Amino acid sequence: MSALNSGRPIPLTVLTGFLGAGKTTLLNQLLRDPALSGTLVLVNEFGEIGLDHLLIEQVDGDVVALAGGCLCCQVRSDLIDTLEDLLRRRDEGEIPAFDRVVLETTGLADPVPVIHSLIAHPYISLRFALDGVVTLVDAVNGFRTLNEFEEARRQLYLADAVVLTKSDLADAATRAAIEAEIRRVKPELPVLDAARGEAVPANLFGLGGHDAENLKPWLAAGTETSAHDDGVKTTTLWSDAALPPTSFGMFIDLLRSEHGAKILRLKGLLRMADDPDRPVVVHGVQHLFHPPRRLDAWPDEDTRTRIVVIGKHLDADLVRRLYDAFAGVPGLDAPDRSALLDNPLAPPGMRR
């Protein structure tokens, strides 16, 4: 019997994890599993423009049907409003009667207010039951992130299960150290290794929900969204022109070598000159840049290059000017591509 017919609350899993930990990647894997048919995925994004909902099986629009009987929707303003609207549409038969929800939070989200809204709201708490908080920890960057960001620590404290991602990219010592750190913080927590195929629905769902008693100290500590760490800002770059592949490589190299320590996350959908109809997706997470991936087609009608950079104390104007120089956007007082590449004073790797 579905949750609608039985009147039982709909289980809701919060999927959290710092910027670039691998939440969208894991969701895409999960959505291929028949165990998730009937699931609604809610994507919450940080930044002027969102790319995540486009990268989930490349869909756009309001509520979209995904292959395998799942739905996908973006939290546009407020989580409670979005959930209420979805319930109404579900109850009126406008959208299929989903019987599970997975909420992907933004990487910088403090999960406490999210969970508080879900369990304290008079109507929402009747219709949804918090099934668990699944926190992704990136084996490569996890240590630095846990040290530096209160949001990352809270994500770990509130977890009912941890998924360790990118252990395939970490050496044995780094992997062991991050696992030991997770166990130090929460010894009883199940730690599932994504690279070993342990992050499967059977291990991630039905975690038993949240014990309100355990949550009380956190909720008492403040239900307001904690301010993002000082100096964290999002910059969005757009460009109509197709980028020569070499230019983009150089832009990334320069950005990483000169400003890498200040970059928390870079995500881009790029229009490249060699094949403008098949955009390239790039992901940077702190110093780690993942191999670019080519899509078969643009995920929505916007075929411009879009890049979102989340930085800490990163000079947004400088990033924009650097990008414009490589993208060939003329600007006052800005170097063009050849000036950068032919300049004998350019940083190593940039000279021809």
Ligand SMILES: Nc1nc2c(ncn2[C@@H]2O[C@H](COP(=O)(O)OP(=O)(O)OP(=O)(O)O)[C@@H](O)[C@H]2O)c(=O)[nH]1
């Ligand atoms: N090698 C490897 N790469 C991974 C793994 N998980 C994620 N990635 C890569 O890490 C990058 C970021 O992954 P996403 O899934 O976009 O991360 P996210 O947590 O959704 O990112 P935000 O939405 O910015 O917080 C992508 O290039 C992924 O392909 C993993 O277990 N191993």
